[in-house]
């Protein structure tokens with residue numbers, strides 16, 4: 001137990017806004033991130049009383065986008081401190097985050113998940129694949145289409161995969 | 177890069193009255209492709225089994241334009257000493273059928289089902305005839321990998337088949353109940369369906385239903401130029417992008433009979449080992465998180481992020497996508513950057529060792545991982561489990577040794593040898609591999625030779641094919657490529673280690689309490705995307 005506490009103290013707070021002297025804390029980037037976070041926090045406070053629940057659906061991604069969503073939850077970005085959390089059920093999700101081109105085998109599951117959500121049913125399409133089918137191509141028998149071809153989309157974030165910062169920016173854009 | 181042709185397998189087969197013909201247009205010669213007669217198919221696999229060969233993959237491909245035969249079936253095996261060999265046999269397009277080999281190699285049966293789905297080749301005597309990648313809503317006559325199939329427009333579902341359900345293994349016992357899970361899972365993970373049969377708290381049987389993220393990759397490869405195809409290959413499974421880009425590039429380079437500079441091969445090794453480190457570290461944390469030991473998860477994802485940031489700086493991509501090119505690598509490393517990478521690999525390995533001691537001494541996590549989700553040595557060997565999953569269960573294949581490729585042919589690749597086959601052993605193997613990978617990265621970077629990072633690419637003739645195997649972080653990735661007239665890709669087949677390791681998970685969770693499933697599943701962390709293609 002003591003060793004766990006010691007390790008926690010030794011690492012200290014590495015979260016971006018702290019501007020501590022961690023090995024990768026470039027000041028400028030951190031300040032920008034802090035600003036972004038503040039904006040996001042305010043937006044979530046205003047529209048969702050401080051808590052935004054996101055349901056992720058991988059509609060056919062290569063799993064690269066998922067890695068960056070995980071990264072947005074790590075101690076550096078710690079997206080949860082702005083009020084964003086990922087939920088297991090679409091029933092209490094405010095936003096649907098969709099990755100990947102929509103495969104023909106995932107189309108039904110995606111539509112059902114979308115239908116199971118309560119209003120306002122915000123949808124954010126993440127990554128080049130979700131935006132325009134990316135490297136997998138639109139001329140492909142196994143791809144039903146981009147996310148917008150299947151369900152209404154509020155915002156799109158490009159990138160292969162988009163970085164955690166880009167993702168956070170996009171969540172903010174979806175709210176605004 | 178002239179290697180001697182490997183004639184061992186051909187000789188052994190001829191001792192068993194199976195006649196083979198060596199294919200001149202397949203490369204490299206040390207991993208030969210042998211034509212056999214259709215009627216010898218099952219017998220040849222039986223012989224391979226008798227010879228102690230491991231099953232690598234089974235697939236089919238439509239013949240090239242200058243070839244009169246309509247379809248070919250392929251299978252690949254590897255012997256610990258005599259290495260890789262491929263077998264090929266023609267299949268008649270009028271009446272496409274072939275014997276099943278799954279009574280000799282159980283890991284072949286999903287690939288055979290896939291062959292039925294994709295080509296309409298009837299596999300005789302297969303014990304499981306259900307559709308696999310082809311989901312129930314597909315039209316009955318859809319066989320996407322046949323030339324006659326229109327691969328360019330989204331396939332419409334068959335409305336009459338909309339209500340058909342997959343025929344899961346039933347249980348009529350009144351004590352057992354079913355739990356359907358997925359395709360959309362609770363966490364931030366890929367989609368797939370698991371059907372549990374449980375008695376009380378314990379899992380009686382778990383059945384996987386995959387194919388949800390099938391993206392028609394094999395069809396989409398056809399006709400692409402090598403650059404575009406490489407991009408796609410690097411996105412077969414995003415977490416294993418280096419492994420998949422490498423195996424594609426290597427198969428192309430073999431087909432063209434070219435070799436790359438030593439410097440480029442060293443950098444490829446660095447990329448691959450960094451990917452191994454990052455994924456193992458992330459997964460160790462995630463396994464602990466599934467047993468509510470969140471401390472480890474926070475620490476590990478911090479280290480993983482440190483790695484991703486340096487990757488962005490050194491290679492221009494946080495996950496190392498598109499860093500490998502056909503004929504080399506796309507980015508060179510300055511001396512400064514080498515130092516940074518050496519330093520960070522060393523620091524992170526040391527931090528992981530420190531965390532490992534904490535993990536090993538924490539009874540709360542140890543009680544959950546020790547003895548959970550065991551795959552026996554017999555089962556692991558029988559299935560041919562790959563990578564760290566195999567290495568935790570007494571089965572130690574490693575393509576870095578068996579496929580003999582640069583830079584590993586100059587390195588000593590240590591193989592952690594686990595036997596107990598549970599979650600804790602898989603985690604132990606991963607800890608060992610993190611340390612070994614760091615050592616190899618440092619060794620490669622300290623001895624990084626001067627030279628070009630890119631060798632000019634010259635496309636092979638139409639019909640030339642290449643086979644390669646690369647040890648990605650999950651295990652051996654095997655790939656086969658054949659070229660078309662204009663230097664574009666005619667056919668591509670790739671087998672992610674997950675295609676085999678998913679079978680191990682089904683065995684590992686038997687008699688495990690249902691709430692332990694996520695823990696066991698995470699310790700395997702098979703790729704859905706890599707499996708579904």
Ligand code: SF4
Nearest residue numbers: 061064127128129160
């Ligand atoms: S956008 Fe890129 S990383 Fe994301 S799913 Fe598509 S290929 Fe993978």
